[in-house]
Amino acid sequence: MQTHITTTPFGRRSLSLAHVASQAVAKARPLDKAVHKWNVFRAICTAKARIGVSERALAVLDALLSFHPETALTGEDLIVFPSNQQLSLRAHGMAPATLRRHLAVLVDAGLIVRRDSPNGKRYARKDRGGEVELAFGFDLSPLVARADEFEAWAKEVRAEERALKLVRERITLCRRDIAKMIATGMAEGVPTRAQGPADWMEIHGLYRAIVERIPRNAIRQALEPIAEDLTLLAEEILTLLEAHVKTSVSSGNESQTERHKQNSNPDSPIDLEPRFRESRGAGTELKTEPSRQPEGAYPLGMILDACPDIIDYARSGISNWRDFMATVAVVRPMLGISPSAWEEAQAAMGEVQAAVVVAAILQRGTAINSAGGYIRDLTRKAEAGAFSIGPMLMALIGKRKGEKKRA
Template sequence: MEEQHHPTTPFGRRSLTLAHLASQAIAKARPPERAVHKWNVFRAICTARMRIGVSERALTVLDALLTFHPETVLTGDGLIVFPSNYQLSLRAHGMAPATLRRHLAVLVDAGLIVRRDSPNGKRYARKGRAGEVETAFGFDLSPLVARADEFEAFAEAVRAEERALKLVRERITLCRRDIAKMIATGIEEGVPTRQGGQGPADWAEVHALYRGLIERIPRTAPPAVLEPIAEELSVLADEILILLETHIKTQIPSANESQTERHKQNSNPNILPELEPRFPESQGARSAPTPPSSRSSEGSFPLGMVLDACPDVSDYAKGGISNWRDFLATASVVRSMLGVSPSAFEEAQNVMGDIPAAIVIAAILQRGSAIASAGGYLRELTRKAETGEFSLGPMLMALIGSRKREKKRA
C-alpha cells in the first residue's frame, strides 16, 4: 500500500503562510509514541490563552473538535478529525457557520491545529477493507501533542504571575487599610507629625502623600508595576507607625489620666460626639441648632448606596461604618485630612444638612486628584445648593457608574 500523502496547502482561496508551514513541521517532527491527555492540554491552553493568542470562542471550537476524537489520549498517527460544519456547529453550542469558520482560522493561525484539506475541500475518511481509516481529510490535532510541554509551561507562567499579582494586591490592600486608620488615629489624638523639626507639617500633608501613591495604582497592571508602589506604601506605613509609637512613649505618664477623661466624656452613648473642634466665635458659630430629625438622624439616600459610591471613606473608620453616626464621625476625620477648613464644612452643613455635607466629603475623597482644592470645591457646591443647582443623586450615581466601568475594564 502506498504511503499516505499529507496535504500541505489549504483548499480554495485560503492562503498558505510560513507560520502554517512551521506548525506542520512541528507536528511532523513529534515522536510517534508521544502521548498526552487531550483535556489536560486543553486546560493548559485555556489558562494560557492570552499568551497563545486565542479567544474564548475559539477555544469553544477547539473543545468541540476534541470531542470528535474517540480517545482521551492523543497519540500515534490517527489524530485527524473530520466533522461536518453542521455537526461541529452543534457541538460548539450552535455557533453560526461564518463565526465557526473565523475561529477555525484562528486556531490554525495559532498553531493549535493543522488543515488537511481534501481535493474538493470536503472532510471525510476513507476506510480499508478491514474497516480501519486509511486516509482522512479534516483537522489534524498533532500540534497539541507536539506542543503540550510548551502549553503547560505557558500555563504555569500565567499561574505564577496570577499568584504574584494576588500577593502584591493583598499587600497594597493591607497597607492602605493600615495607613488610613493610623492617619485617622493621629488626627483624633492630636499626634504631632514633626519630630526634631523634621517631617510633614501636618496630617493633611501625610494624607496628601498617601493619596498621591494611591492615584498611581493602575486599574490593571502586572506585578512588576505594582511592586514599587507596594514598597512605597509599606515604607509610608512604617513611618506613620513610628510617629504614633513615639507619641505613645512620650505620653505614657499621663496615659491613664487621659483615658479616664475620655471615658467620662463619652459615657453617654445617646449624644452624638462633636464632629469639629471648638474654635473662636470670630470664625462663626451656628445661631440655632437644627432638629436632629432633619439634619443628622437619617439620610435621604441609603447608607449602603453611599458606601457603594464612596468605598474609600470606610478605610478611615475605626470600627467600620454600620450607621450614620459612624459615617459622620469618619467624614469629620476625612474633612481634616483633605484640608477642608472648619468654616467651609460648617457652611455646607448649614445649607445641605449634616449627612449630605458628609456625603459630599466622602465623594471628594473618592474622586481623589480629580479635585485640586477640596475646600474650594465644597464651597462651590454649597453655593449651588443654596440656589437649588446641586443635588447629591447625580453625583452618587456618577461615582457608582464610574466604579462599575472600572470593574468591567479590569
C-alpha cells in the same frame, strides 16, 4: 494505505512558513507519546494569551477534540473530519463565517494542521475491515507534540496570576493600615516630626499621591513599586505611633490620664473641629443617631456604595450614621475644608447632606483641585435651591459600575 500526507491547504488559502514549521513539529513527535486531551486543553485555556487565541477559538478547539473518540491522544489516527454543520452545533451554534475564521486562528497558532482533500471536503476512506486508511480534515498532532510547552506556559501564567494577586492584597492591606493609622494619629494628637495637624495632612497628601498612581488595569510590574512605597509609608507611620505609645507609657500615670481624658467616652464622635460660633445658637453641636436613619437622608448603604473610600478612614468600620459622621470629622480637615466653609455647608445643606458631600469629594480624589472651594460653590447652589445630593450619588455609583464593567 495513505502514501502521501498533504501539506498545503485547498483553494485560495495560502501556505506560510509558520504552517510548515507547525507541520514539521507535529511530524517529529514520538509516535508512542500519549497525552490527556482535556489536560492539554485546560493548559491551552490558561495560557491562551501567550498562545494568541481567543475564547471563541478555544470553543472551536473544544468541539474538534470532542470528535476524537479517545481521551488519550496518541499514535497516527489524530485527524478529525467533522462537517461544518456538526462542528457548528458542537461549537454552540457558531455561524459558518465565524467558524472558518476561528479555525484559521487555530491553524495560525500551531494548534491544529489542515489536511485538505483534493476537493476541500472532509471525509475518511475505510478499508474492507472498516478501519480508516485515509482521512482528510484537521490533524490534532500539534497538541501532542507541544503538550509540554503548553503546560510550562500554563504554569508560568498561574505563577504570574498568583504573584499579581499577592501584590494586590499587599496594596489593599497597606491602604487600610495607612488610612486608619493617619486617622488615629490625628484623633489622638500624635506628634510627627513637627507639631500640628498640618504634618498629618502632609502625610495624608503623600498617601493619596501614591494611591493615585495605581492604574485601573495594572500588571504586576507596575504595582510592585507602588506596593513598596505604601509599605515604607506604613512602616514610617507605625514607627511614629509606636514612639508616641512608648513615650506615653514611660510618663507618669497622672500625665497619661490627663492626655487621654478627652477621649474617655468611647461613644462620642471624634472631635477634630473647633466648636461652632456661639452666635449660631446652642443647637449647632454634632448630633448623630447610632442606628436610626436621619430624616430625608439617603440610605447609608447607598452612600457607602457610591463613596467606599471613606471606609478606609473609619476606626472600626462604618455600620451606622454615628460612625459615618465621626469618620467625616476626620476626613474633612485632611481635604483642606476650613471650619467656616464646613459651617456654611451644614447651615445650607443640613448636617448629613454636608457630610455626604465630603465623602463624595474624597471619592473623586484629584478630580477636584480645591475641596474647600468646591464645597463653597455647592453651598451657594444649595442656598439658591439648585443643589441636590441625589444626582451626585447616582453619578458616582454609575462611574464605579462602569469601571467594574470595563475591568
